[in-house]
Amino acid sequence: MSRTVVANRVTVGYGGEPVLREVSAMAVPGRVLAVTGPSGAGKTTLLWTLAGLLRPVAGEVSVAGHPLRDLDHAVAEKIVLVPQDNALAAILTAAENVRVALLAGGVAADEAGRRTTTALDRLGLAGQANQLVEELSGGQQQRTAIARGLALHGDVLLADEVTSELDAANRRRVLDLLQEEARRGAAVVFATHDPEAAASCDAELHLVDGRAETVRR
Incomplete structure (x- = not known):
């Protein structure tokens, strides 16, 4: 299993103003990346872009060194998205x-x-x-x-706000399972507004108004 997914300076929009502006991120096998930021910062948009659901207007997403074309390509590369709306x-x-x-x-x-x-x-x-x-x-x-x-x-697991409805015990259970996925070799990206959940991840990308403001590696 070796599916590193890289977003290289991607700008993404829905036909109007960009939601993401020149954002770079990397999903690495064996690690959990937290994507944080306030509502509207672009967390979901970034995950959808990594999943092949959205195409950048600038920049590129690649998987295993090859440009990610679309959703079908993402599925073939075993990229799995757990969406916020279930x-x-x-x-x-x-x-x-x-x-x-x-x-x-x-x-x-x-x-x-x-x-x-x-x-x-x-x-x-x-x-x-x-x-x-x-x-x-x-x-x-x-x-x-x-x-x-x-x-x-999946070789890549993208999880969008998957602890938002959970009590403390089940939130901990899910965070442990995401870490287990990383230990088996998956690249995990976890979008969350919960700073404690983010702190348990291996790295953090913080978005503000569609831009990457801070990165913890």
Whole structure:
């Protein structure tokens, strides 16, 4: 596993004023990078750009030394995004949401079942596996989305504000799991507004008004 993702002086917008301005960042295998900053600073935009969902108007994102073309290329390079809004299907159960993502990624049915059970258990959701997502609390939905992301076994894991709905115990659980992903060799990028969570990461990129103001390596 060797999937370093580099954003080199990227400027990104949605058709108007740029949301990111000449921002550089690096996701390194075996390390967790925290992306911090106030609401509107560009944290989500940076993660979407690293995931191939947005194309920079200037600068470049590369993965394993090659320019990142689009979302399909990112998926092929095993870049996994856990979005802030969870993106779960409300009419499916927690387990079905995880398993469907694995099957769509080409994982065999038996293996998908095993990974689903393991991932939900790691997030403390074994008892909610067969509950519809619409019946779960906000925190349980967030943990289901994290379980899905972990089950995909990405080389790069992008996690957007994935502890915002969680209590202290589950926040700690998720931070430990992100560190576990890094220890198995994944490059992890974690967008957060929580300074304590950021302090537990290996490095930090702080955004203000779309610019990188401070970097902790």
